[in-house]
Amino acid sequence: MVWKRVGRYSLRLLVAGVVCLLGFLLADRIWPLPDPDRVRSVLILAQDRTPLRAFADSEGVWRYPVTLDEVSPRYVQALLEYEDRWFYRHPGINPLALARAGWQWLEGGRVVSGGSTLTMQVARILDPHERTLSGKLRQMFRALQLEWHYHKDEILTFYLNLAPFGGPIEGVQTASFAWLHKPALELSYAEAALLAVLPQAPSRLRPDRHPELAQQYRDKVLRRMAAQGVWTQETVEDALREPVIRARFRQPMAAPLFAQRMKAQAFATQQARLQTALDANIQWALENVLRTRMGSLPAGASAGVLVVENSTGYVRGYAGSADFFAADRFGHVDMVQAVRSPGSTLKPFLYGMAVDDGLLHSASLLSDVPIRREDYAPQNFFRHFSGAVSLAQALQQSLNIPAVDVLQRLNPASFVARLRNGGVTIRFPGQAEPNLSVILGGAGTTLEDLVRGFTAFAREGVSIKPRFLPAEPLVERRMLSAGAAWIIQDILRAVSPPEGSVNHAGIAWKTGTSYGFRDAWAVGVSDAYTVGVWTGRPDGTPLPGRFGAYAAGPILFDIFRALPGNVNGNVRRRPDNVERVDICWPLGGRADTTAPKHCHVRLQAWTLDGRVPPTLPNVQQYSWSAGLQTYWVNPQTGLRVTSECVVPERVSRQVAMWPLEVQPWLADSVLEKMRLPGFDPACPTSRQYQGGVELAIRNLDASTRLYLPATASGQQTLGVTVDLLAQGGEGQYFWLVNGEPVGIDPERDGLRYTFTRAGDYDLTVFDAAGAVDKMPIRVVSQ
Template sequence: MKRRFSRQYIIRLLKRIAIVMAGLVILFFLLNWIFPLPDKIDYSSILTDGKGEVINASLTNDDKWRMKTELDEISPLLRKTIIAKEDKHFYSHPGINVVAIGRAFFKNLFRWKRTSGASTITMQVARALEHRKRTLPNKIAEMFRALQLEWKYDKDEILQMYLNLVPYGGNIEGVKAAALLYFNKNPDHLSLAEITALSIIPNRPSSLVIGRHNGRIVEERNRWLQKFADDDVFTDKEISDALAEPLTATRNTVPHYAPHLFYKLSRQQKGAIESHIDLNMQLKTEKIVLDYVRSQRLRNIRNAAVVIIDNRTNRVVSYVGSSDFTDTLDDGQVNGAAAIRQPGSTLKPLLYALCFDEGLLTPKSVMTDVPVNYEGYAPENYDQKFNGYVSIQYALEHSLNIPAVKSLSLLGQEKMIDQLIKCRFKQIEKDRKKLGLSLILGGCGTTLEELTALFAAFANEGKFSRPSFTNADSVKNTVQLISPAASYMINNILSKVNRPDFPLNWTATERMPKIAWKTGTSYGRRDGWSIGYNKNYTVGIWTGNFSGAGVPDLSGANIATPLLFRIFNTIDYNNDKEWFSPPADLELRQVCSETGLPPGDHCTSITSDYFIPLISSTRTCSNWQEIMTSPDEKIAYCKSCAPATGYKKKWYKMIEPEMQLWFAENRIAFQSIPPHNPDCELIFKGSAPVIQFPVNKMEYLINKKNPEPLQLICKTAPDVSKVYWYINNKFYKASPSGEKQFFLPEEGPVKISCTDDKGRNRNITIYVKFVNL
């Protein structure tokens, strides 16, 4: 009976224990749900360079230097030392060491004071997450939090949290911040002596301050090292080396290199930011920019920005947002590399490359550089001069505006905009409906980051890749922007040195590697650009003022390019070993130098030109035509009106009316086609005059007090020698083809008509209003 009672008693006891345990488990999960673990830790944002060294950091929201120590930064030595000192049984207890609690309780009870603690590493993490006064209820809450931590995280993660939260004096928390600020090292580079010295700081943060109490710290450090020796934690050699190591550490400041890049990236990514910055190159570039801008301040040019991309990896290895981040007078904290500015002529290489790929042009294609008007838009060259016939190569080398606008009109601005959007030109994508032909002359918004990335595509056979700023930039959206053939043709043109934008100071190029580069100057001389590249690097330069003030001396050629050359001299000194090779799908052919087309039977001046087989135009040159004329060459005949006998045939060079006008204005002699037979009864169709000015349907405001006449300008076919102007259906004046006329209109709608000597007519209507100006 006694035995049966005993067995029943044990069974009931086990059931009660099981019920209690189940109740405790249920209670734990209930409390865990009601009081979730406050484990959201605010870490400092830090920026590391390509070698993993910290080059910039910021305080947390509670003004702490708390830098996250990653698991791979916890070296075996660091792990072993911390566990030996703080919690020998860390990997065996569930967050609470019951034996240590009992031992501490009896020690404190019999001595009537606190002489021994029982906090595990997990409990110390719980205490760091919730700062509480040291009372018994709070201790119980701390144990509950420790159990929550053990339930949610594994041991290595808890150790990582401990090393991230432990205080090391002042506003320094975590071993990474302490290692950097006291020893200028990463945690995995700390020695045994340094780890031990740091481990004693949290217990006495006010009396053991590194830099002020190094002697006391060494004494305490050595005491712990001797204890490690007694417990056989480390070998005698390791202990003796650590004991002999001096402690010369003091509190340092956090490095603040590449500040513009750091603040840019820290807004996008919190915590550790692993950049590709080459710190040596970064510091050299910053110094060059600072010194250069100082030399330009007498010209009132007060800032510059630089972006450098490694073309082989597409990584941003240097990033300078202004000449001096600390300069408050000239807005040094503004990031000029990311600021939206007008790009000037820097988009022209892409335009011509796209035209090459469309078969519209080749480098030796000839275009007219004379006044042109596109529905009121009349572009001018930078020097306000015109050059007549020019090749595309010459137009790009000299950055002529009119051939660029004509090329964009030929290509279609939508195709150009689409390609820029593929290259992530955000402002252009936003404004695409507002953009016109002025886009190619800088009538849009871009950034130095975008332009530098675009030019890096020329160095990579026309493939555009989004530049990589950090290791987190894993997605590589590569776009074949232009063909390798078009890319090579552009590289060949932009690497010529006989250009007007070549620096006057030859010493800047004495040891510089061969590069291709393009300059740009925005409207009002507010921005000076120069972007260059070779096989190794693409370097983008912006110069100007963050205030937007224009400067008469500012231009891409005069100001930005010398800085570009100085930087290339530094980062790729004397490197002429590699250059771009022509791709297999690019060939040379003979072309007429007057048109850039394959020569016809009467072409006498021949040159060689690159072309893309099956893409480039195969149309032959028809620059010369045979015309039937009277024996005295005063009248020209067509097939319908030519006499049976008594005429002659003569070859004439076909000159566009706009060129005839330019030749006349510049007093350049040319042979014009004689006027057509006036007795010819053929009705001429097509090729009616085009009235270039005034512009159809435009409103013109004229000053009442000092009215100025309007110009009458038209474009006619080559066989036209005379035009007749009519105003509101009344004859006004006859004039030679291409000659400018002037008239003072009446107020209201005005009909203007132009009829050529073949009877072809064109009408437009303008609206005139007289105002007090």
């Protein structure tokens, strides 16, 4: 009978249990648990999980999501011991704790201790209710739901992220940064105890308002930890001596524009915390440099900086503006993404492509002289010209004229297409097409694209797209060959650093200044990093005198000095197909295959794939091109002859000629090497064979003043026309105005030329024998 009675009771209990379980499952389906993982506020993190910037939710609540392993074990110990020591043993509800709390309430007429477990506290946060019996039953139901759907560690993590800590602050990580200015992983014993007790009365215990009361409650937790033997008495006594300091709530605000850029991605992917590739230490150093340099920036000026790690493409530092909070500097405008004129920063790519195409080597002779291409007449930045320069000199000095000349040979549309293929997008206004001005900044690009392109100089010619997130895919593009990239970066490494800076890291760097001083750039490459700096006014107003080397260069070198791993210099290995050879000007070929008499200037050059391209011919067909000129002489007299000269014998000779346009800048000793001998007396007596008289400009002199005719207001002057005349010398005359070839006078009877603008002009005349005469004149408006 007894066993039958026990069996009936067991069956009833089993049925009751099943009914309760089914009822619970039905209720769980009817009243589902609110989602504890719903995204409210968003936290953007650095690579090491340092908070960069937080964005509150629509209700203004701040929460920095955190995982259990990112919280100090001291805090977890204090929390569980003080709030719910049986957390890992009960099913969400602790009947003993509830019974004790109820008895104390009945006995004392007030609440002495709470009976809520941590699970129940999470339930109340997710589903708030009134402090009534029905409310308590609802809370218990939600607690059971939590235990049914989640593991204990997950529930504890919910508490770590959802617990209130005073005002708009939720979660232990937010509280730790707000009240203690440190991550929750670094809490001391005293700090752990303080944060463990704050959620009991978050408004009354706020450290920024009631530090004394907060300390009293903290000490209560500390003493309980000692009494329970969780922490040693000595540890607790040390913690009790630590005061609670009144601290202001301060939000992290590192890389604010970068974080704002990442915020959209966090919301799109429903991530409450987004871990980026940014390096917190590099970002701090970068922002410190900008703070230090702020005083040197003119009113209304800002700056943009991007630091990319060459090996991975990860963005390690990002400053979209000089000061995010400076409205007068347009601090809210992200200049890393802004489209601006790149100035001269595209020249390294141009010369690298010319080397790849076999047009040039590092010491190729280029002409830095005044030129005009249809309606386009570029000028150098400092308004002077150097004549004959090497590729290396043209790039290091950022000369405009040689770059325009090389771009014309490469073709602007092709150059822009190759840049785009290499990762640098060039933007043109409206329906404009690529033209020669693109190499001097006559288009637009972004700091981000420019830095991407420059990474190719540290990565064997392959650029890498900046990566903001660790999981972002790797995107690489071929910009140049490995050899051409090495040659260009070697040239740029020799550029002197700004005054007061030292190039210990072997930085290859290039500056740029846009038209009207609206943009100043400096981009540098070391083995480890590529850094780009932009300065200027975001609204596009000019900053006269603020050019790249002066305005952006010092910031660039300050940042490189602050970067890790930039003290051993550039150690990139030279590719096997890059060779140093001796070459000769003006022909441009190898010195060992050039006759000594034709080697007027000997230089060392980096060559690619064994190619030593000769000096390029001038694109203007009527201009004298560099090369060997053959002439004939009478072997008995050594004087020049032609087929019209009556001599018994003639032999050929050759002379190496420099490009006509650079001859005004050549030293007399070099000009003498090109001078042809006079004509033999056996030649005819026509003007073509006149000789023995020194070449000279004869109708104009240094005192000459030519007056432009007066015109009605608003009308274009027709200019003043003169005949350019010379006397003496030999053969036909070649005329240049301000170094630009303007015509040939084969009959030596004058070349008509019209001056249309007032100003100072330099006239130059050459004869067929290489003699030269120069004369300054002035054209004046009436």
